[in-house]
Amino acid sequence: MKPSWQFGDVYGLDPELLSLVPRPVCAVLLLFPVTEKYEAFKQEEEERLKGQGHGVSPDVYFIKQTIGNACGTIGLIHAVANNQAHLQFEADSPLKKFLEQTAKMTPEERATFLEKDEAPSLDEKVNLHFIAFVNVGGQLYELDGRKPFPVVHGKTTEDTLLEDAVEVCKVFMARDPQEVRFTIIALSKDSF
Numbered sequence: 001m002k003p004s005w006q007f008g009d010v011y012g013l014d015p016e017l018l019s020l021v022p023r024p025v026c027a028v029l030l031l032f033p034v035t036e037k038y039e040a041f042k043q044e045e046e047e048r049l050k051g052q053g054h055g056v057s058p059d060v061y062f063i064k065q066t067i068g069n070a071c072g073t074i075g076l077i078h079a080v081a082n083n084q085a086h087l088q089f090e091a092d093s094p095l096k097k098f099l100e101q102t103a104k105m106t107p108e109e110r111a112t113f114l115e116k117d118e119a120p121s122l123d124e125k126v127n128l129h130f131i132a133f134v135n136v137g138g139q140l141y142e143l144d145g146r147k148p149f150p151v152v153h154g155k156t157t158e159d160t161l162l163e164d165a166v167e168v169c170k171v172f173m174a175r176d177p178q179e180v181r182f183t184i185i186a187l188s189k190d191s192f
Contacts, residue, residue, distance in 0.1 A: 001095065002088040003190060010184040013166050024158050026086050027079035027187040028133040028165035032172050033179050041175060046148060056150045060136045063110040065145025075130035078143035079187050082134040128181060133165035140164050162186060
């Protein structure tokens with residue numbers, strides 16, 4: 001990608017610290033601990049959403065995670081793929097080529113295609129996980145390759161994406177109040 005957009009840390013969740021994040025923000029990544037409480041919630045959420053339908057726009061680019069330890073890669077793909085209208089790519093960008101080649105594929109086919117690339121060692125024990133939050137068509141989507149489908153978290157705008165995503169991040173944090181291993185990263189337009 002060309003450096004007109006950059007990933008940067010979100011230093012805190014209060015409005016003053018959120019105001020330090022360059023704007024606009026087109027994606028938010030959350031790194032969080034995978035705990036028993038989270039796994040139980042994930043299972044319950046999947047069952048609930050399967051039963052009521054999940055209303056996902058066909059414009060959402062979603063890829064399943066079938067490679068161990070690849071959640072960071074999947075999160076980055078979700079952030080970039082759902083914001084191609086904002087981002088600029090170098091002419092010979094492997095990422096742009098991957099997105100073009102997988103554009104018409106299902107989430108499972110995209111995962112198989114990605115498996116052909118080299119992946120991190122499956123032997124490494126990882127208990128942290130990356131997910132992405134993006135705005136597609138005015139809806140806030142949680143994109144987690146370990147889930148069977150994207151999760152819709154309600155309405156959002158280009159101006160409020162960061163704050164709306166942070167509200168969902170707070171729910172993740174409240175689920176495991178003893179945990180401190182949370183990191184939030186924003187994909188923002190470079191302010192320089």
